[in-house]
Amino acid sequence: MGSTSVLxxxxxxxxxxxxxxxxxxxxxxxxxxxxxxxxxxxxxxAFLDRDGSLVTFPTIEKIIKELPFEDxxxxxxxxxxxxxxxxxxxxxxxxxKPANMHIKAISTPGGSGxxxxxxxxYTDRGEKVLTADWFWGPYKTMxxxxxxELVTFRLYDENKKFDSNDFFVKIDELxxxxxxxxxxxxxxxxxxxxxxxxxxxxxxxxxGGKERTAGKDKNFILFVDIAYIDFAPEGxxxxxxxxxxxxxxxxxxxxxxxSKSYTMYGxxxxxxxxxxxxxxxxxxxxxxxxxxxxxxxxxxTRAGQLALIKLWKDKDLKEKLFAxxxxxxxxxxNRAKIFLDEAAEVxxxxxxxxxxxxxxxxxxxxxEIAAKLNEDNLFLVPLKKGLRIAICAIPxxxxxxxxxxxxxxxxxxxx
Ligand SMILES: Cc1ncc(COP(=O)(O)O)c(C=O)c1O
Numbered sequence: 490m491g492s493t494s495v496l497x498x499x500x501x502x503x504x505x506x507x508x509x510x511x512x513x514x515x516x517x518x519x520x521x522x523x524x525x526x527x528x529x530x531x532x533x534x535a536f537l538d539r540d541g542s543l544v545t546f547p548t549i550e551k552i553i554k555e556l557p558f559e560d561x562x563x564x565x566x567x568x569x570x571x572x573x574x575x576x577x578x579x580x581x582x583x584x585x586k587p588a589n590m591h592i593k594a595i596s597t598p599g600g601s602g603x604x605x606x607x608x609x610x611y612t613d614r615g616e617k618v619l620t621a622d623w624f625w626g627p628y629k630t631m632x633x634x635x636x637x638e639l640v641t642f643r644l645y646d647e648n649k650k651f652d653s654n655d656f657f658v659k660i661d662e663l664x665x666x667x668x669x670x671x672x673x674x675x676x677x678x679x680x681x682x683x684x685x686x687x688x689x690x691x692x693x694x695x696x697g698g699k700e701r702t703a704g705k706d707k708n709f710i711l712f713v714d715i716a717y718i719d720f721a722p723e724g725x726x727x728x729x730x731x732x733x734x735x736x737x738x739x740x741x742x743x744x745x746x747x748s749k750s751y752t753m754y755g756x757x758x759x760x761x762x763x764x765x766x767x768x769x770x771x772x773x774x775x776x777x778x779x780x781x782x783x784x785x786x787x788x789x790t791r792a793g794q795l796a797l798i799k800l801w802k803d804k805d806l807k808e809k810l811f812a813x814x815x816x817x818x819x820x821x822x823n824r825a826k827i828f829l830d831e832a833a834e835v836x837x838x839x840x841x842x843x844x845x846x847x848x849x850x851x852x853x854x855x856x857e858i859a860a861k862l863n864e865d866n867l868f869l870v871p872l873k874k875g876l877r878i879a880i881c882a883i884p885x886x887x888x889x890x891x892x893x894x895x896x897x898x899x900x901x902x903x904x
Contacts, residue, residue: 509533509534512868513532528868529868531870531880532879533879533882534680534846535881536821536881537883537884539886544817547813548800548806549753549810552796556792561791565789565791565794566788567783567787567788568596568779568782569594569595569596569794570791570798572798573760573794573795574593574594575594575801576798576801577596577760580801581715581762582726582729583726587733587764589766590733590766591763591766591767591768591771593762593771593774594745594760594761595778597760597761598757598758598759599746600716600746601759602786603743603744604627606761606781607673607710607742608635609635610777611710612667612669612671615636615638616666616669617639618671618672618673619640619642619656619671620640620641620672620673621643622642622874623874625680640659642655644679645840653690653693653694653697657697660698660709664707664709668707669707669709672709672710672711672712674713674714675714677717677843678718678720678721678843678845679845680716680845680846681847681849682841682848682849683840683841683847683849684842685721686728688727691731694711695731695732695735698711698739699739702736702739707738708739708740709738709739709740710740711739711740712743713742713744715745716748717846719749719750719814720844722843722844725844729743732764735764735766737765740763741764742763743761747793750814751810756790757793758790758797761778820885821880821881822844824880824881824884824888825844827888828878828891829842831888831890831891832850832895835896837895837896838850839851846880846881847878847879848878849876850875850878850895852874852875852876852903855871855876857902858871858876858898858903861898861902862894862895865898867894878895
């Protein structure tokens with residue numbers, strides 16, 4: 490006899506082991522035995538300081554603390570405060586706003602909410618959604634939750650360059666089967682590899698997208714997940730200017746998130762920003778996604794929106810925040826350099842890293858290797874095809890030696 494279940498049919502069997510939580514708990518358990526100072530817990534996807542505390546930007550803390558409670562406690566409009574929508578658009582594009590396009594934003598609970606609505610409103614039940622073969626796990630959870638299937642293209646080729654060929658092979662397959670091809674590209678500073686598309690890669694994506702839509706009756710929906718953009722090098726926004734003169738059936742949606750860039754993870758503030766050459770398409774984007782907000786989470790956190798508006802209106806605060814962020818981006822880059830230099834020295838292969846919170850080592854038998862590393866008090870997240878190292882959580886002084894340990898474990902397991 491099976492176990493008792495009262496779930497609806499479509500919800501049966503829904504369970505996901507949270508690997509990251511598991512690794513984190515194992516690290517904490519081991520810390521009780523050998524002491525916290527002897528543990529390297531590179532599983533956490535948040536920026537941690539030298540002492541292991543969460544990095545928070547003082548400017549943001551000040552703004553949040555100064556918000557009048559009767560304002561921040563109130564409901565926000567379903568689509569978000571209008572000034573917030575404008576601020577999210579301006580902070581996203583900076584100097585690279587696509588020219589001559591219709592642009593609208595809807596507030597969402599983090600970048601996750603934007604992904605949710607894009608999948609829900611731009612694909613049908615049973616259809617496929619495309620992303621890279623290295624991807625953030627919740628893409629799959631969300632697709633499955635909404636009765637869609639996540640399929641993948643090869644993120645990078647033999648030369649470790651963006652595989653635009655495979656991307657369009659997969660897009661063409663989707664367009665044969667479906668009216669809409671929805672592709673999610675997480676760049677710059679991709680999770681979990683740190684990979685970024687170059688400007689030329691984006692040119693190929695945009696040109697290829699235009700070829701498949703101009704004068705055709707199928708639609709290309711490009712979702713750009715920029716959750717880590719503010720930790721990428723200067724100039725990483727330039728590709729936005731390419732989203733201009735698009736055919737009406739080529740829609741771009743950008744997932745804006747305040748989690749990492751503003752250290753406001755728990756405030757659940759983000760937006761989906763659409764760029765279209767068609768007024769009809771942009772208006773239906775606004776109406777349908779606002780409707781979906783009402784039909785799911787209603788409105789989003791007002792305090793987060795007010796904080797962004799305050800920054801948007803106050804040049805001094807904005808400059809202060811940008812300086813705080815620049816300091817931490819530099820620290821992140823230093824941590825990455827230490828790891829990557831040592832990896833090169835000891836011959837440990839990594840996925841191509843440009844910037845961001847994580848570095849990934851492509852390996853077979855990742856679970857076994859991760860378990861072996863636990864014996865050395867090093868805790869990493871095993872992925873299907875590799876090991877994810879959250880350099881965002883490890884101070885530079887502790888990064889030295891990590892690549893050597895990992896290389897030894899890889900060699901021992903994959904003899
Ligand atoms: C790749 C990627 N996209 C989007 C998000 C969305 O985060 P949030 O919903 O907190 O904005 C995350 C968070 O970890 C992420 O790693």
